[in-house]
Amino acid sequence: MAEKQIVEQVLAAPSRYVQGKGAIESLGARLSEIGSTPLLVADDVVWGIVEEPLRRGFEEAGLPVTRVGFDSYATAAAVDELVEAIGSGGHDVIAGVGGGSVIDAAKAAGHLAGIRWASVPTAASSDAPTSALSVIYTAEGAFEEYRFFPKNPDLVLMDTQLVAGAPERFLIGGIGDALATWVEARATARAFAGTMVGDRPTRTGTALAKLSWEILWEHALDALEAVRSNTVTPALEAVTEANTLLSGLGFESGGLAAAHAIHNGLTAAPQTHGLTHGEKVNIGTLTQLVLEGAPARDIEDFIVFTTRVGLPNTLTEIGLSPQDTAELRAVAEAATAPGETIHNMPFPVTADAVLDALTTIEAISRRVRAAHGLAEPTPILTP
CATH class of the missing domain: 1.20.1090.10 (Dehydroquinate synthase-like - alpha domain)
Structure with missing residues (x-):
């Protein structure tokens, strides 16, 4: 007898989606609900924009501010470097702050490290932040593969003032x-x-x-x-x-x-x-x-x-x-x-x-x- 094939229809979604003007200041409070030692991933330009309000929110939430830079495509090597940073710092949640590449790399690293992850886009430039997948590229920027994860981000936070200020x-x-x-x-x-x-x-x-x-x-x-x-x-x-x-x-x-x-x-x-x-x-x-x-x-x-x-x-x-x-x-x-x-x-x-x-x-x-x-x-x- 042939094995019965089950056809299922599935809706996937992040655990929490937050959007609003000035929302970046609430990131600390939101992350404190899912972890105690977050790792923030952001390039220098983005960090210069978000650091001050983000630090205020982290101080109010009693969370340490630990940030690593990111200046590449979401490559397999970049993901592996973030996994090492997670392990060496004992982090229990990772947040990609910035564009699609940093967010995809943070998601992939969080999955490999077995911790929770958050997407914090600073522009409304793609629909990737809410998804349970990352797009991995070569170092030259060519598409390499999709990586699929068994869950969506624990948090997606959009500050619309940052969106208004982005190019x-x-x-x-x-x-x-x-x-x-x-x-x-x-x-x-x-x-x-x-x-x-x-x-x-x-x-x-x-x-x-x-x-x-x-x-x-x-x-x-x-x-x-x-x-x-x-x-x-x-x-x-x-x-x-x-x-x-x-x-x-x-x-x-x-x-x-x-x-x-x-x-x-x-x-x-x-x-x-x-x-x-x-x-x-x-x-x-x-x-x-x-x-x-x-x-x-x-x-x-x-x-x-x-x-x-x-x-x-x-x-x-x-x-x-x-x-x-x-x-x-x-x-x-x-x-x-x-x-x-x-x-x-x-x-x-x-x-x-x-x-x-x-x-x-x-x-x-x-x-x-x-x-x-x-x-x-x-x-x-x-x-």
């Missing part, structure tokens, strides 16, 4: 990452494929992905104006939640598909290494829309909106061109490698199909942008 490009990148969430989750739902936690998507995860999308279309442009004036507004609070919590829950429990696989493929092109995660993901989202034969109006609206947000939707903007056949072929091959999330699409996807779609977005976006009087694309990074 505008960080929020733009977060919007690009989050816009992909609904496009990928609905494809995964159609295929009833696996999610990032290894099970089938829940309706809740899919619904949260859609809510993230709706909030971004309503509030993204106003949130960017708040960042430009270094102010915290309801629009910025809404977009911070959409970029971080809703997109985080949506991608992890709703599923990834072509957009993030194409992002991973793009890391194989050295021209893209200076781009943010969300900038590369946005190219993946548009390519997925072309791959699935989305209505022309939906593609047009996406191009217009993302151009106004400041996200790339042409190869030119990410340092490539339709004539870069060898580079685009390498991207397409990497995006369709066995085990990649592109195989969550509700139809088979080949490297040839990805190559065709990637090559096509240049002409489509240029035509739409011209029709709406939007600027011609120029490279985001200069050689």
Whole structure:
């Protein structure tokens, strides 16, 4: 008799999500609920911004302040160094403070060391902080692997004043990452494929992905104006939640598909290494829309909106061109490698199909942008 296969739908989420203006000062009190000897991981720039209010909160909570620097991608070697620091200092909780790489490295180190971990983003630049996974890169910045953990962070803390003070490009990148969430989750739902936690998507995860999308279309442009004036507004609070919590829950429990696989493929092109995660993901989202034969109006609206947000939707903007056949072929091959999330699409996807779609977005976006009087694309990074 064949063994019975159990199909489960799972929702994964952090134990506690905290968001608000000035929230960094409460980090000590929040961490004191889950540990007594925290290790903080932050680069010098971030530490210069958060140290004063963070120390005040730690003193009030009676916690020691121990911080180590971080100045690399989330590589396997960087993770191992943090594990050593955890052991030598007898730490029982680790908090990654800053961007996606430091947070991913802290999560991976906390898991390996068998302690609790917290995510403290200083910008709403990606949906990684809430998840039970880390993205590991090579020292050169190319995608290497996903690492999955049996639990989500014990704490995710977002200070929206820090978000308002971060470079505008960080929020733009977060919007690009989050816009992909609904496009990928609905494809995964159609295929009833696996999610990032290894099970089938829940309706809740899919619904949260859609809510993230709706909030971004309503509030993204106003949130960017708040960042430009270094102010915290309801629009910025809404977009911070959409970029971080809703997109985080949506991608992890709703599923990834072509957009993030194409992002991973793009890391194989050295021209893209200076781009943010969300900038590369946005190219993946548009390519997925072309791959699935989305209505022309939906593609047009996406191009217009993302151009106004400041996200790339042409190869030119990410340092490539339709004539870069060898580079685009390498991207397409990497995006369709066995085990990649592109195989969550509700139809088979080949490297040839990805190559065709990637090559096509240049002409489509240029035509739409011209029709709406939007600027011609120029490279985001200069050689």
